[in-house]
Amino acid sequence: MKLERACIYPKDIQRITGRTERYGRKLLSKIKQHFNKEPHQFITIKEFAEYSGINEDVIKEYIMD
Incomplete structure (x- = not known):
């Protein structure tokens, strides 16, 4: 079974948006505020x-090489 990554990072956003x-x-940071998350918490692909x-x-497609 292949595991998929659950969270998204700034480098992923760079690849997606250019x-x-x-x-x-x-x-x-804006997404964390939107979902009322603490600074140490991660953003999931679904939330993004x-x-x-x-x-x-x-x-x-962009983050799973």
């Missing part, structure tokens, strides 16, 4: 998809 890694960090409006399958 923006800088710094933009990815800022966006993750919900916030950004990008389909989960599209996101997984």
Whole structure:
């Protein structure tokens, strides 16, 4: 059984959006505020998809090499 990664990182956002890694960090902070998460908590692919409006399958194509 192949395990899939559950969380998303700034570098993933950079690959998906074509923006800088710094933009990815800022966006993750905004998403954490949106979902009332603590700074140490992770953002899941599902949460990123919900916030950004990008389909989960599209996101997984970018982060699952």
